[in-house]
Structure formats: structure tokens, C-alpha cells
Amino acid sequence: MLIALTGIGILVVILGFATYTIPTVLVPDRGGVFREGVAGAPQYLHPVWCQNSSGVDSDLCALVYRGLMRLDREGRVVPDLAQSWDVSNGRVYRFQLKPNQFWQDGRPITADDVVFSYSVLQDPSLADIPGLPSLWRNVTIERLDDLTVQLTLPQPFAPFLDLTTVGLLPAHIYRDIPAKDLVTRPLDGGPIGAGPMRITEKSADHVRLEPSAFSPGAAPYISAMEFRFYPDYASVVAGFDAQEIDGLSSILPPDIKSTAGRDDVQLFSSVESGYENVLLNVNNPNAPFFQDARLRQGLLYAIDREALIRDALAGQGVVANSLFAPEHWAYSDAVPAYGYDSAQAAQLFDAAGWVDSDGDGVRDKDGKPFAFIMLVKDDNLHRQI
Template sequence: MARLVRWQALLAVLGILAVGGLLAQLSLTRQAVVLPVRGGSYVEGIVGTVQTLNPLLASNDAERAIVRLLFEGLSRLEPDGSVTPALAERWEVSPAGTVYTCTLRSGVRWHDGAPLTSADILYTVALVRSPDFPDPNGLAELWKRVEVEALDDRRVRFVLERPYAPFLSYTTLAILPSHLLRDVEPAALLQSDFNRHPVGTGPFRVAGMQEGSKGLSVLDLEANPYFYGRLPYLETVRFRFYPSEEELVEALLGQEVDGAFGLSSVALSRAGSRSDLVLYRTYVQACTILFLNTQSPLLADRRVRQAISYGLDLPALLNELGEPVFPANGPISPISWAYKTDLPPLQHDVDAASRLLEESGWHDQNGDGVRDRDVRSLELTLLTRDIPPERQVVARRIKEQLAMLGIAVRVVIEEDPTVFRERLEARDYDLLLYGWGQLGRDPDGFALWHSSQAGPGGFNVSGFQNAEADRLLEEGRTVLDRDERTRAYWEFQELFQREVPAIPLYYPEFVYLVSSRVRGIELTPLNDLGDRFRTIAFWYIKTQKVILGRSRPIEPYRPGEQP
């Protein structure tokens, strides 16, 4: 009996050793990893509401952001201004740069299952070109000069009047379904049921909605099963709309929503008491700029404009805002493919500024603290709007800093938008503190800086007229070769710093607060607020543990890549 017990004990020990050896072998040849899988719902809170889900009629930030999940264009704009295919599979461009031929992706379907064809592209462009189309976003300006024809169901030809290198950046125009809208007159589009029940080709489609007293209160989206690209990990996205930022913060604290975008610093401070929120920062490529009216007799001398540039202490100026911002440097976005990375930043040098003013004949002759020349004092009028409110702070700080140079500034904060537009059109100012929201697109700066745009109706609000600048801007928008365009824009940025027609100041930063249960989020600088959803296909909530063999390379999961 004792011998039997000893044998049983021995066998048990051997069994334990064998199992242990097997587990050790498995641990050497296998590894457990956690990978994202499909499932889960993300809920975002938004201040305000939406009146339309038609991308061509979207006119507020909430509408423009949401339609980015529902619709696509032929092309997609990347953060650096590059253009990549979306509904287009490929583009062919004629040697002269005036004919663009697009081949559509095969197998693309609308949310209702109908196929995408060239008829949809023709319909969308014809709609935008129609004089009866209600055009809140100024889409017709370019498209009315482009002829479009279908070569077959998948190929579309665009013919331009003249070479225009930025053309592909305009093919991000959201495409609408002709099979649902071709019988709707352009003038009647605002009343169409389509605006609340849209059908697009984007990664999500409308699943349901709840009406409130002032518009939608809840909007539910679900992953589009027909989507030609990678299906999102998230099964659904819900938007909840709130009448005020205070109520949105309460919803965050009550875990009614997972995330919120663009909260003020006060709201962020309150929301910080929810411990599971992760803060993501980025900036929007919409620059606040101090424009110098070069047609003003007081600013016609380049040395005076250079002195103003030297006289501004940009870090001190931006520190006064109370909100985080990203400093600007030159007329092109710092992440653009055309940005000159060795462009020196704005230098604060009061002594250099004073020398330039002295050289240009401006002296404080009567000791009143303001420089004079002949019988005129160096007194400038700075015009700005009352919104956004931080511009009022910037305007007053500019006044204080330039006073140190002997330059008097009268700040005019215009509350009436009509009066402001009239003064803008008449160029009734010396300095203009204003924003420009197109710096994240193609680096083409023709509208802002070419002399042909300096007159009434043009956007050259500095009145800048320089033959060399004109030549470089024309070259940059007509040649198709990326290297040649880059060279032209590098030279233009250097000329811009010498001539100082304006002083780009800053880009507004935005904060995205999202629950830590939502992972895979990556934010890049935004061309518009809808760009926060650029990588939403890779956001995930649910995960699964998988055993991988050592013979298989193990790569960390990264948003933007296949796991």
C-alpha cells in the first residue's frame, strides 16, 4: 500500500512538471495581445443644434462636422494640404493642366444600396452651378468656370479655362445622390426632406433622431454596411445637442455623453472633476492676422511696416489671451507641404524698430510720446470685430506695445456686421485685426496677396501690390510640379517677411475631452472642425485578447493602420 502511494505521488509530481514544462514552452512560443474589435457606441455632446444634414447647405460648425461622417467628395484633404483620393480611384491630368479625368472607385454604394455613378457627380456640380441654388458656403465661385462631362458610368472629365494647380483641393466637394434629388428644383432644396433624412456614401448613416423644441435633440448614426473602405470599429455614434455650454458640462459630469469638443477654459475647469476624461489638443488652421493697409500714407513705407513687426512682442501678446493658441509664422500654415521650415520667426527688437522709424523720418518732435513727420502724427486706426472676444484683448495689447515705439493706435471694435463690412470694403483702416480660415487648404495665397485682388470685392485687404509677389503667386497656382510650386512659395514667404503686408499672429487651439473608454483617437491640425473625425474608423471601445505565435511579427496597434 505504501509503495502504491509513493508511485501515485511520483506520477503526480511528474504530471505537474510536464504541465509546467508545457506552459513554459507555450509562454516562449505564444503571446497574448489585446486588439480592438467592432462594437460599442460613442456619444458626443454639442452646443446648439442642426437644421440640415445636407453637406452643401451646412452652415454652422455642428452641421459641418456631422456631415463629414455621412458624405464624401471625390478627394480628401489631408492636414498638410495634400489631396488624396476618396470616391475617386485615380486622377489623370493633361500636360497642359486644364483637363482632369476622374475614374470612380468601383463598387461604391449609397447608404440605400444604390450604386455611385458619374451621374451623381454631374448632378452635384450642376446643382452648385445653378443660379437658383441657395449657396451659403460660396461653392459656385470655382465650379461655374469648370465644364464637366461623363465619359461613362465611372469616368468624369473636368475642363478648366486655364491651368489651376489647386483644382483637386476643390474636388473635396461632397457628392449628392442624383437618383434621390434629380427631380428637386435647386430653389426648392431648402425644403427637401432629404436635409433631415440624408443618404450619402460616408462611413456612417443616419439611424434615427429625436426632435426638440429648437431642432434636433438627439441624432443617431450607425456604421454604413455598404462603405467601400474599412468599416469603423464603433457600431454607432450618437450626438446629443444642448442649448448652452453649462448644460453640456453637466451632461459630461453626469456621464450622459462621452466627449465634447471646443469647450472654453472655464468649462474645461469644471469638467476636470470627471477623472476618466482624456484631454486632446489641436489647432484649427484659421489664422488671426494683423493686416497692414499698404495703401495708407502712414504705412506705404516698408520701413514703418517692418518697425511695427519688430515692435510686437508676440509671446507676451498671446499670453494675455487666457486661452491656449498656436503661434503663426508667415502666410502659410506651418504644417503645409509648402511651408519653409527655416523661415525665421517674428523677432521682437524695439531698438531695430526705433531705428527704422527714425530712418523713415518719424520723430517725436514735441515730446508728447507720439512720432511726427512734417505736420502729421503717426496715429493709426485699428479696426476689428467684437467677436471672437479675444480679438478685443489682442487689439488693446497691440495698442499698448506700439505706444512704446511712439505709434498711437485708435482701436475701433465694430459690433455692427454691416458697418464692419462697409469699412472693410472701403479699406477704412490702417490696421485690421481679422481672421482667414483657408490656410489649411492648398497654399495658394492669390486671393489674399495678389495685386489684382486689392480693389473693391477682393480679399487683398492689405492693398498689397508687388510685382515679384504677383509673379510667384501666379507661378504657384499654375505649375503642376510640386517641387516647382514649393520653390515659388518658399520665395514668396521670404518676400512676405521683407515687405510685411501683414503679421500672422496665431491659430486657435481646441480641446477635445473624451472618456478614456474610447481609444485610438488621434488629432492632427484641423482644416475645419469636422476633421476631428478624420480617424474615427480606428476609434474603438471593445477589445479582445488574442494568442499570437512568436513566429508571427507582433506590431502595436496604431490608428490609421490595419491591426
């Protein structure tokens, strides 16, 4: 159970590293197709599941769909399709849609589409599916007029606005599909949303997107974008070297140094929202020592996270002392930082009664060595970390 786990601290916030070929013409020009290679292929392309997925599903959904609200760069919830909103008594949320917003087929977006999209998540056939649908089950959804929707919660729920970032679906296209089929099966053909890019081709090996004629804002310079799917990371790199694609969605740390030395490549680095951490089961009867806060703090001081970032991640990471990245609105400098300090770690272990009593290099207590089993993902990167 989650409640039985405690983190000894976030090891690193991972930095995403993308790779792109350097164009020969540096002045922006319109037209052309940008081809990006990814390992794997999209599963559902449904906005419900895209929120909690990573990789190509998440990227495609961000281009195809829009929700009432969205997250900005600092993790704040800001309006997207909504023009404004207000909250009463912590339970009643009223959203006013922006006028003259359109689906990618040119039909106007109305309150009926919002009611339909959220009502799908309340369908009884989804009761056995964990995750987002269950959070919507007890929300009362009302259409007040063509552009106004009211959502009433049974009780206050502070992060509710985050749920309204889920992409909406057009009722006139999907209302006749049973809710469970709509949520659990891939959307046939080119899914229709309200995002800036529309899927115009979809096959087993690629997806092609073109700018939506009905998306507000400036049109992109490119005429189209293609995501090309490869079975694994090595195949993506090979495709890049063979000039089958113009960019990679990510590059692994062992390849960063050699890639950075190429004249035909430009690297871009950005802080991602994910992180790597170690969870300690404080209720594990085989490791009762994890219940001692001094020992947990000592472990944090004993781990040189800067060295992990330098050696295992090729510098692509930052030490995290919080669940939130420093750029996030909820980040606080007041959170205690546990920098690498072997002397402080030794003092805490000593205070907790864990000393090397027999000189074998392993701390022990009551005749038992300090040892435990740690499960890690079965890949080279996580084993290095």
C-alpha cells in the first residue's frame, strides 16, 4: 500500500534530451514535413489515458486535443477552451467557454460537448476501470446554456481543476459509441479534437498530422509533422543515421557525448516532470530499521546524487529535494535539502545504533548486518543509478 511506503528522497529530476538535425537554411521558411522517430507506437489516442501516459501517446494527444483547462510551464491550471471559471463553496465550478471555438471538422464547440465528454466518464460500464473515470463518478454535470457548464462536487476536492485538463471529444461524432468501447478501444481513423494539429494518416508505422484550419493562433511553419514508430531505441537511432527521420524524441545518456560532437546535430535539453526515487517499505517485517528516521536521513546523506547525475545521466538531471521541480509553482525553498555528506551520514547511523562492530566494512546492529533487497527496473540506466 502507498501509505506503507516512504521515500528516502528524490534522486534526480530527469532532463529530456532531444536530437534534431541542423537545417542548412537558418532563416525560417514555410512548408516541409518534420519527421520524428519514437520507440513504440500509440495505444489508444484517447484523451482519458493520454494524461497518465508518456511517450508518443502523450505527445499526440497534446497536439490533437484540448480541455477546458490546461497546465502552463509552472504547473498552474489556466484556461484553454474555457474563457473563465468561478468556484462557489469549494464544490460548484462554473465554466464559460470561449466563443467561436471549433472542432477540427469545423463544427462549433458547445457546452453539449463538455457534458458529453464528462458524462462518458460516469457511465456505469466503466465502474471496473481504475483511474480517472472513478474521480468523475459523483460529479453532477449541468448545461446552463450553449457556452456555460456547471460541475458540482459532493464535497470539496482541491485538485479538481487538474481533472478538467483532460481533452474533450465532439459529441456529434462519438455520442453513438458505447462508453466502454470509446474509452478502452483505439479511436478508429483520425481522432477528432480541438487541438492545433489534426491526424490525417494513421498506420502501423507512422502517424501524420497537419495543422488544423480551425485552430486559433498563428499557423505553424511546417506543412505537416510525422511520428514514425520503431520497435526500440536502437532502431530509432539507426533511422536517424539513415536520414529516415529528422529528429529523435529523446536520446539516452550514454549517447549524449558522441552525439554532441556531431556537426549535423543540434541537442535540446529540458526539465521533465518525472523523477526517479527510492521508496522504502516501512512496514516490511524483514527491514524494520526503515522505521527509524535517523537511518532514512543517513541514507540520503550517504548518496552522492550529483555523482549519479554526472556519471549515469551524463549531466542530464538535477538533484530534487521535493516532489516538485524548482520551476513548479508549488515548489518551496523551505524544503530540507540533503546534500552528500558522508560524515553526517555516519553520525546518524551511529546514533541509530548501526556501527561496524566487527570491522568487516558493513554496519550491523544486534548481530545483524545492515542489508536489504531493492527492486529496480530491468534496464541498464536504472541499474547504473
